[in-house]
Amino acid sequence: MSRPVIETTPAPAATRVLTYAEALNEALREEMRRDPRVFVMGEDVAVWGGGGVFGVTRGLVEEFGPQRVRDTPISEEAIAALAVGAAVAGARPVAEFMYADFMGLAMEPIVNQAAKIRYMFGGKASVPVVFRAQEGAGRGNAAQHSQSLEAWFCHIPGLKVAVPSTPADAKGLLVSAIRDENPVVFLEHKILYNTKGPVPAGDVAIPMGVADCKRAGRHATFVGVHTMVHKALAAAETLAAEGIDLEVIDPRTLVPFDLDAVVASVRKTGRLVVGHEAYERCGIGAEIIAQVIAAAFDALDAPPLRVCGENVPIPYNARLEAAALPQAEDIAAAVRQVVA
Amino acid sequence: MATEVVLPRLGLTQEEGTVVRWLKVEGSRVAKGEPLFEVMTDKATLEVEAPASGVLLRILVAEGGTVPVATPIAVIGEPDEAALHSALGAPGTGGRAHTAGGQAEAGRSGGAAANADRKADQRPIEAGSRAEVGAEWSQDTAAGNGPGRNVSAASPAPDPTGRVKISPRARALADAQGVDVRSLAGTGPGGRVIERDVQQAIAARGTAPAGGAQAPAAQRAQAAGSPGPQAAASAPTAVPAPPVRQVPEVAAGPSPAAAPGAAAARMRAIIARRMLESLQTTAQLTLTTEVDMEETERLRSEVGPELERREGVRVTYTDLVVRAVAVALREHPAVNARWEGEGARRLPEIHIGVAVALDEGLVVPVVRHADRATLAQVSAAIRDLSERARGMRLRPEEMQGSTFTVTNLGMYDVDAFTPVLNPPEAGILGVGRLHRRPAAVGDRVEVRAGMVLSLTFDHRVVDGAPAAQFLQRTKFILEHPYLLLLP
Numbered sequence: 001m002s003r004p005v006i007e008t009t010p011a012p013a014a015t016r017v018l019t020y021a022e023a024l025n026e027a028l029r030e031e032m033r034r035d036p037r038v039f040v041m042g043e044d045v046a047v048w049g050g051g052g053v054f055g056v057t058r059g060l061v062e063e064f065g066p067q068r069v070r071d072t073p074i075s076e077e078a079i080a081a082l083a084v085g086a087a088v089a090g091a092r093p094v095a096e097f098m099y100a101d102f103m104g105l106a107m108e109p110i111v112n113q114a115a116k117i118r119y120m121f122g123g124k125a126s127v128p129v130v131f132r133a134q135e136g137a138g139r140g141n142a143a144q145h146s147q148s149l150e151a152w153f154c155h156i157p158g159l160k161v162a163v164p165s166t167p168a169d170a171k172g173l174l175v176s177a178i179r180d181e182n183p184v185v186f187l188e189h190k191i192l193y194n195t196k197g198p199v200p201a202g203d204v205a206i207p208m209g210v211a212d213c214k215r216a217g218r219h220a221t222f223v224g225v226h227t228m229v230h231k232a233l234a235a236a237e238t239l240a241a242e243g244i245d246l247e248v249i250d251p252r253t254l255v256p257f258d259l260d261a262v263v264a265s266v267r268k269t270g271r272l273v274v275g276h277e278a279y280e281r282c283g284i285g286a287e288i289i290a291q292v293i294a295a296a297f298d299a300l301d302a303p304p305l306r307v308c309g310e311n312v313p314i315p316y317n318a319r320l321e322a323a324a325l326p327q328a329e330d331i332a333a334a335v336r337q338v339v340a
Numbered sequence: 341m342a343t344e345v346v347l348p349r350l351g352l353t354q355e356e357g358t359v360v361r362w363l364k365v366e367g368s369r370v371a372k373g374e375p376l377f378e379v380m381t382d383k384a385t386l387e388v389e390a391p392a393s394g395v396l397l398r399i400l401v402a403e404g405g406t407v408p409v410a411t412p413i414a415v416i417g418e419p420d421e422a423a424l425h426s427a428l429g430a431p432g433t434g435g436r437a438h439t440a441g442g443q444a445e446a447g448r449s450g451g452a453a454a455n456a457d458r459k460a461d462q463r464p465i466e467a468g469s470r471a472e473v474g475a476e477w478s479q480d481t482a483a484g485n486g487p488g489r490n491v492s493a494a495s496p497a498p499d500p501t502g503r504v505k506i507s508p509r510a511r512a513l514a515d516a517q518g519v520d521v522r523s524l525a526g527t528g529p530g531g532r533v534i535e536r537d538v539q540q541a542i543a544a545r546g547t548a549p550a551g552g553a554q555a556p557a558a559q560r561a562q563a564a565g566s567p568g569p570q571a572a573a574s575a576p577t578a579v580p581a582p583p584v585r586q587v588p589e590v591a592a593g594p595s596p597a598a599a600p601g602a603a604a605a606r607m608r609a610i611i612a613r614r615m616l617e618s619l620q621t622t623a624q625l626t627l628t629t630e631v632d633m634e635e636t637e638r639l640r641s642e643v644g645p646e647l648e649r650r651e652g653v654r655v656t657y658t659d660l661v662v663r664a665v666a667v668a669l670r671e672h673p674a675v676n677a678r679w680e681g682e683g684a685r686r687l688p689e690i691h692i693g694v695a696v697a698l699d700e701g702l703v704v705p706v707v708r709h710a711d712r713a714t715l716a717q718v719s720a721a722i723r724d725l726s727e728r729a730r731g732m733r734l735r736p737e738e739m740q741g742s743t744f745t746v747t748n749l750g751m752y753d754v755d756a757f758t759p760v761l762n763p764p765e766a767g768i769l770g771v772g773r774l775h776r777r778p779a780a781v782g783d784r785v786e787v788r789a790g791m792v793l794s795l796t797f798d799h800r801v802v803d804g805a806p807a808a809q810f811l812q813r814t815k816f817i818l819e820h821p822y823l824l825l826l827p
Contacts, residue, residue, distance in 0.1 A: 270509045270535055298512035301535045302528065340529055 015168075015200050021193040023167035024056045027174035028094065030203065032064050035092060038178055039068040042079060042096030042132075046071045053098055054134060054193045080106035080131065084114045084183075087129040092178060100135035100187060101147050114183040115158030126181045130174070136189040136226060136277055137325055143313035146321070148278035150225065153185040154254050154287065160184040160208055161254045165229040167197040169252050172206030179205065189226040209256030213265070217247035220271035220335045223262055223288055224250065228275040228307070228326065235331040246335055254284055262288065263296045270301035271338040275326055280308035302338040307331050343392040345414040347407055350381045351736035357381050358406040358606060359413060364396045370416060377413070380606065381736050392416050400531050406606075412531065506533035513538045604700040611701050618761045622679070623799040626758040626770075627808055631815045633774055633789040636660055639821040651716040658748050659719040661771050661793075662692050663824050664817040665746055666710035666718075672810035674802045676743050678764040684801040693742030693762060694722055696729040703729045704762060706742040715824055750774055756792040766801035769814070770794035 032038045040057055046069045051058030061069040072079050076097055083095035097103050114127045137146035153161045162177055162184060164170040177184035214229055215236055222232045229250045236246040247265050251258055266272050272292055274285035285306040307326045315321045347357050360378040364370050376390040394416040401413040504521045510533050514521045519541050528534035644655045669676040669690050677686045690711040693704040705725035710718055728734050745762045750773040759770040772792035779788040797807040817823050
């Protein structure tokens, strides 16, 4: 299955066009150079295939050595627990989970330790750890390797959750995540690794909790996660031909969530569609809609809609997989409905 | 062109009605004249026929919903619109849009369809229609016919309290701009008033007189109050249908909102409103007089059996009082009148309302031209009306137009009371118990039949002396009851 290559605007002088994976690699490399406490650990991040199954850690072991780029056993709980301990002890680990689907095995150290230690020790200890993982479908990886599970982590107080959709956001947010004194669940999307985009050179951190307007529009607001940002931009072109002007907001981090940006957009458009690949039921879309209704009920001219993954295990078959995922035409249909 | 079905005005004073039951489901085909829904007005439930042929595209007011007269309650469309509607209802090209609210309502179709069969041979009344509003609706639909437009999810259940269906954004704008949202026709999904409707109303200010858009619809609805033709019986009925089109309130229905309790509550609300209005807006007071009923008893015992044999009627004391009142009113037209803002107007005809107590409350069917009817005719009319009233099978027009009312509490051993005027009438006569009691006859005491009449009248319309003269004349007629037999 061919991977989509999403080109955005031409790179200005101070930027290069990188893939999403290259941008992440650059963030890791620059942070490891900047701060000797930063180290990387995970399954096959060092030796196998030269830097992880998606190449995000490519070349790091050569530059920083096996002490700071560590292959681990296939035990997600061990990866998470070791990272939490190292963080409490003063290191700044970046722990990689090969698939977010297997973070279920690591929930005890993430949820009960990383998320709570700073609170329970009255601020005397902090857990500056990044839990990196990739999620999402679109590669025929089947039901156990294709899920989008960001809502699990958004539910837990004490965890920040980043969901970058572009190479620039991936680099800038990962830099911020590594520098954060609190645990960050950093969720990448496997389909996006090979997408390209301009990335500012040098030390450019994107703060957590600041949304990005990927496309300005007047008639409806779309808030989406990961691939849904790009699908919404495609849908916006279709809709523009029909005279519907769609605004696309990328929250970039779900915790903290930039509600102000979304509310400002909804106050302008009066209509809201929220999208994610994750299962619709109890997905982050419901949370976003609830927050918007509470904050801006009088701005809404139509019931907000969700465009989400079906509540089914994600199929292996490519056509069924596509059918289970929200597509650009689904976004367009939902937008037409809210502007009707 | 789509036709909007509006809640018909079935009586002159009717302000609102309750959709008791839909006899067709959304998406089903209806023929003009076919029974479409049942509506409960002030005190009766009637079947209403479709104003046009086509497909029932949308039901805007669910069963149990109460809305003002002339409110759109459904849309009937042409076949091509039906196809469009069908396309709109489909998920579209992989459409996966879901409302935050979730499920489209479904499932009431089976019961309603069965009811449609059962009621098919009852006579309907034609509903009013607002074709031009329907045209707006269809234009709006055509403008937004994108694939995947989820019509079913966009049709929230109407609020039975009759509140305006309006988006929060539109309401905020209307509040800020002082726009009366009840005057707006919603063009959003399911007829929802959305921002553009308010914006158009603001833009239209000054170009049209206020309320102008509403008046024609109300007139049409009022004009549609006449009974329609008999509907053809189109389905075999397992249960014999009643000979008239009203549906007994006790009929089991699929909708809890239309249960008998709701009917009773609704009647209670109407009675409450009218009685309070009566006491707050009239100048009423009550006169009483005692009537010697010996002669009337004798008349009834002597003429009654003869009337029963020849005319098949059993004359009651209520019949005799109604006839006496009608005759007396003819001679005292000042009491057969009403207050009309500027002054009192005498009414050319005499129609006597007869209060009938029901478990659910009170209804007042009307004996028309009681002064011109014979005693036997009055008796037959009262019997027919009261029997059908107890079955909740009166038509609204049979409860309207009375110029004077007679109410009888004598059977409960009430001697005298202060009846409350039935607006806009100027008089109501309360009948007390008929019983034998000692009475002075000359200088002797005899045991004779007697009863007390209580006349409440509106002092704005008539003064005490003429009202007393009317009461005196009624007493005289009942004490000389052979006058009742004169034409």
